[in-house]
Amino acid sequence: MTTTEKLYKAVKDLPEPVIAELLDFAEFLRSKMRNRSANSSDELLVDLKGGLENSVTFAGESLVIQKRLRDEWQ
Numbered sequence: 001m002t003t004t005e006k007l008y009k010a011v012k013d014l015p016e017p018v019i020a021e022l023l024d025f026a027e028f029l030r031s032k033m034r035n036r037s038a039n040s041s042d043e044l045l046v047d048l049k050g051g052l053e054n055s056v057t058f059a060g061e062s063l064v065i066q067k068r069l070r071d072e073w074q
Helices: 003-011 016-040 062-072
Strands: none
């Protein structure tokens, strides 16, 4: 039995409002996948750089930051 068949079997006896909600969710997932595939080719790792330069957690001298982060795990 395929996943599609299993899904149909699982939802076929549900009330119409629940099926409508499942359909909305499936369309959301389809849209999300479409957007992800469209953006994945355009997004480069270099586009993710930065972002923490104004972070309070990572402000200051690097050795002090490392010690503070290491001490959190002890």
